[in-house]
Amino acid sequence: MKKFINSPETVVPDYLAGLVAANPDIIALDPSPRVLRRTDIGARRKVGLIAGGGSGCEPLHTGFVGPGMLDAACPGEIFTSPVPDQIIAATRATESGAGTVHIVKNFTGEVMNFGIAQEILAFEDIRPVTVLINDDCSIPDDDESAGRRGLGATVLVEKIAGAAAERGDDLDAVVSIARRVNARARTFSVGLTSCIPPARGKPIYQMADDEMDIGIGISGSPGRKRVPLRQAAEIAGVLLQEVLSDLKPAKGARILTLLSGLGGTPESELYLLYGEVHACLMRAGYDPARALVGNYVTSLEQMGAALTLLELDDEMTELWDAPVHTADLRWGR
Structure with a gap:
């Protein structure tokens, strides 16, 4: 294992210290319990947006705290859910009287710990509303599993709902647009490849050089099937077929495409793959109206890509285009 770390035990606090040092105008860190928050918390009454998850998936959550997106994030240890104390502290810090939204990816630990935090907060008459993200169409939507995992739609919900909260929408409106985005994204x-958690010191699993893993999650989760490695155009076809057959957008629909690397895929390869996706969408009669390409939902240094499609409406498009100013997503200011 070769990584830029001091020790496996301090990877997360060391990362957060550097993140805050590079963006002191946007974010501040409360170290105990560990909460990353906007520096302008409490400046005005607005709906608060909080999210959290295991570290190692950056810039997910921590890179998206700031005007136009999240008010606070609760980073757990590497690939480990945040604990209830973090969620409680973040909610207290961001509660301005307008209500709070918890954006929760559908992973067992996150669902459980956010639920525990909400039960405790209820004694203080603070009742956040949960928006559950479950856009992973590699998992059947049935009663035989914990349900579909929350993946790339998390970024889209955080941006679009964050813009709604920033413009002053009330709690019901923010929750409604967040749930609508999740419902129309896959x-x-x-x-x-696999990835190497610092405390483990070796890959979670092994793959042959001529294989690829389809239907993977984040945090080093293996996929549902190993298949021979294919060319980029064929991989784009696989990704699109899976997403479009599940999402079933209307013909001619405007589509927001998020093509996220998993941490180790070069930007050149991601844009090459996006070009194939874009061309396929055009040929299929869709309007690829917006795109975001890069490493946004990752698994440390894993090589791979995740395709998220959102069927846009006018309000979603307006809110996506609205100004945002975070460490890892910025435009319109």
Whole structure:
């Protein structure tokens, strides 16, 4: 294992210290319990947006705290859910009287710990509303599993709902647009390698050089099937087929495409793959109206890509285009 770390035990606090040092005008860190928050918390009455998850998936959550997106994030240890104390502290810090939204990816630990935090907060008459993200179409939507995982749609919900909260929408409106985005988004992922958690010191699993893993999650989760490695155009076809067959957008629909690397895929390869996706969408009669390409939902240094499609409406498009100013997503200011 070769990584830029001091020790496996301090990876997360060391990362957060550097993140805050590079963006002191946007974010501040409350170290105990560990909460990353906007520096302008309490400046005005607005709906608060909080999210959290295991570290190692950056810039997910921590890179998206700031005007136009999240008010606070609760980073757990590497690939480990945040604890209830973090969620409680973040909610207290961001509660301005307008209500709070918890954006929760559908992973067992996150659902459980956010639920525990909400039960405790209820004694203080603070009752956040949960928006559950479950856009992973590689998992059947049935009663035989914990349900579909929350993947790339998390970024889209955080941006679009964050813009709604920033413009002053009330709690019901923010929750409504967040749930609408989640309902109209789907994600499917492919992996080319595993990843190496610092405390483990070796890959979670092994893959042959001529294989790819389809239907993977984040945090080093393996996929549903190993298949021979294919060319980029074929991989784009696999990703699109899986997403479009599940999402079923209307013909001619405007589509927001998020093509996220998993941490180790070069930007050149991601844009090459996006070009194939874009061309396929055009040929299929869709309007690829917006795109975001890069490493946004990752698994440390894993090589691979995740395709998220959102069927846009006018309000979603307006809110997506609205100004945002975070460490890892900025435009319009």
